[in-house]
Amino acid sequence: MTDEEKAKYFQVALCSSLVLFGFDGEDLKILVYRKLNDPFKGGLVLPGKFIGVTDSNDQAIHELLIEKIAYDEHQTYIEQLKAFTKVFRNPLGRVINVAYYALVKLTPQIEEKVKAQGGEWYAYDRIPDLAFDHNEIVQYAKERVKRRVKRRPVGFNLLGDEFTIAQLQSLYEKALNRELDKRNFRKKIFNSNLIIETGNTTDPKQHRKVSKLYRFDEEKYEKLSLKGYDFLF
């Protein structure tokens, strides 16, 4: 490649945005921020950042997660969606957005950090108009999550160490955007043998009736996923 050609092609900027799905035990929601500077100052956008020429995208997403939500690496599922490459998606010039999504369980610490950073949560099915092509990215992310949730137990990343079956079901209903039968749901979940009773129960003060708490059996999942295990739904 000639120097002339190099000058011609090496003019693109790279950024990564993150569709962060959070679940608080009841609602599934997505994190957005209000832009403080141009372009699209005041508009809502996904968390994201430009990537330096010698920086990795994966690393940038990790940094973003630490900055924005002080996340726990081991409990977070992260995956690249795809590149969004439209020529005029950013008025600054040609910017390629390599978008990711992540699944996290929301804790009071995260909620606090998000508030301090000025982040806003929007319900999974009520996403407002976002700047750039970010609505397109969110749409794509939602479809990907829907598919993933059907085949791999990624949903567990959105729940705390301990959870009730009702919480798990609620999560699946939100992600799949349809209601599920309680008995059938329990049957599937227990047949998968991927969850373990912890022996604990919910706090009797919070609900009329206490319910059993479960946790995800990661060890069993590791074994199963080696041979291309399909989850359910």
Added chain:
Amino acid sequence: MTDEEKAKYFQVALCSSLVLFGFDGEDLKILVYRKLNDPFKGGLVLPGKFIGVTDSNDQAIHELLIEKIAYDEHQTYIEQLKAFTKVFRNPLGRVINVAYYALVKLTPQIEEKVKAQGGEWYAYDRIPDLAFDHNEIVQYAKERVKRRVKRRPVGFNLLGDEFTIAQLQSLYEKALNRELDKRNFRKKIFNSNLIIETGNTTDPKQHRKVSKLYRFDEEKYEKLSLKGYDFLF
């Protein structure tokens, strides 16, 4: 964004590579080229090209398909895989590869064009060592195709207007990398109601016994795919 920052970030190059799957009625194979210049001169690579600052990736892939195989737009399935973004994947500098795959049925015209361009086909399960991270891209493409083929009748893009059930089965066996039962396969295919008998048969000179030819019912597929139809396998 300051000019300084602009100068810092707008230094990346963008390219797209294509994993082209071709099926000739018997074998499923992938197209590669030998590099004529540095870096990795003499090495095997996927077809690909750099993307100009104001050019679209999709358009570039179309151009690539026309250049390399003189393809028929309507009979070709194309989809973005993802961005390959490792920092040091290209010695020229930071180059992001937004990779695609395409499925085409091979015709004598295509074979001729490929030969004229110096292209080489390699069987789906015998891909040689490629330059850059192209083996990784191929691997990713194979997994994507495997999944797609299970759920959507993309396989039809790899077959001519008319095909025998045996050819269709052979294609699925190659893509899924396992043998399928002939009777079960026919049952599934016919139950899907997505293929139509054309009334024609294979040339009696070519085989011991003639067999019926079928075609894909695109109209019916359009209707089904509107409501998130799942194919089979």
Added chain:
DNA sequence: CCAAAAGTGTTCATGGTACACCCATGT
């Protein structure tokens, strides 16, 4: 007459879906 490929049904196991009531507790 034999090798090669086309074509054809049945049985069984599994998993999905539909569906309704009792229990414990807090108000």
Added chain:
DNA sequence: ACATGGGTGTACCATGAACACTTTTGG
């Protein structure tokens, strides 16, 4: 007493998997 949410079992149907023989025809 009643409202709220936790917990439980059965029957039917659709789909997937296993499995063997007959037919045609070219060599």
